[in-house]
Amino acid sequence: xxxxxxxxxxxxxxxxxxxxxxxxxxxxxxxxxxxxxxxxxxxxxxxxxxxxxxxxxxxxxxxxxxxxxxxxxxxxxxxxxxxxxxxxxxxxxxxxxxxxxxxxxxxxxxxxxxxxxxxxxxxxxxxxxxxxxxxxxxxxxxxxxxxxxxxxxxxxxxxxxxxxxxxxxxxxxxxxxxxxxxxxxxxxxxxxxxxxxxxxxxxxxxxxxxxxxxxxxxxxxxxxxxxxxxxxxxxxx
Numbered sequence: 001x002x003x004x005x006x007x008x009x010x011x012x013x014x015x016x017x018x019x020x021x022x023x024x025x026x027x028x029x030x031x032x033x034x035x036x037x038x039x040x041x042x043x044x045x046x047x048x049x050x051x052x053x054x055x056x057x058x059x060x061x062x063x064x065x066x067x068x069x070x071x072x073x074x075x076x077x078x079x080x081x082x083x084x085x086x087x088x089x090x091x092x093x094x095x096x097x098x099x100x101x102x103x104x105x106x107x108x109x110x111x112x113x114x115x116x117x118x119x120x121x122x123x124x125x126x127x128x129x130x131x132x133x134x135x136x137x138x139x140x141x142x143x144x145x146x147x148x149x150x151x152x153x154x155x156x157x158x159x160x161x162x163x164x165x166x167x168x169x170x171x172x173x174x175x176x177x178x179x180x181x182x183x184x185x186x187x188x189x190x191x192x193x194x195x196x197x198x199x200x201x202x203x204x205x206x207x208x209x210x211x212x213x214x215x216x217x218x219x220x221x222x223x224x225x226x227x228x229x230x231x232x233x234x235x236x237x
Contacts, residue, residue, distance in 0.1 A: 148230030
């Protein structure tokens with residue numbers, strides 16, 4: 001059943017008012033609003049719980065070690081609670097688990113990234129990667145994640161200026177790799193990791209097309225702009 005238009009809603013309310021006790025109407029409206037608000041919050045929480053479970057299922061399917069999955073899974077209540085109290089951007093991912101390279105290394109993480117059925121590969125020397133932003137210790141979640149779609153065609157340099165204005169943070173190389181593990185972002189576009197840099201090259205890590213169409217962790221120049229590339233970001237960590 002579709003939503004009522006304003007005229008239809010007014011008509012129904014007027015019909016109810018004719019039958020209602022005027023002295024009780026204001027209280028009834030307030031209680032109805034409270035009930036609707038509670039129902040909407042519960043629906044939002046249910047949707048977030050389903051997303052959380054789906055992400056955990058993906059990690060298991062990718063072969064993430066059981067101990068790591070258990071630690072991430074133990075954060076469910078706090079992650080869902082935090083996300084349920086946030087305003088999530090339209091089309092953004094409410095939250096995303098992040099496995100830092102200290103646990104599986106970039107080689108291990110990229111082997112779980114997918115572009116269709118093609119597995120990821122690491123072309124970049126992991127010791128060259130340095131983060132420009134501070135990230136939590138251990139296994140953590142990022143929130144209000146935009147996968148780079150809105151930044152397609154913009155250079156990392158230009159995207160960083162926009163993120164600063166928006167008070168958002170570019171994702172690190174590890175966070176972008178995790179994005180490519182948990183979601184199908186690579187089926188739509190490739191991703192810059194503007195939250196990181198390559199020490200010797202002075203470039204920006206990215207996940208893009210490698211040899212044979214395999215998704216590859218590599219790097220590009222901060223001023224490069226390509227239509228099918230976008231810088232991903234998050235609202236918080």
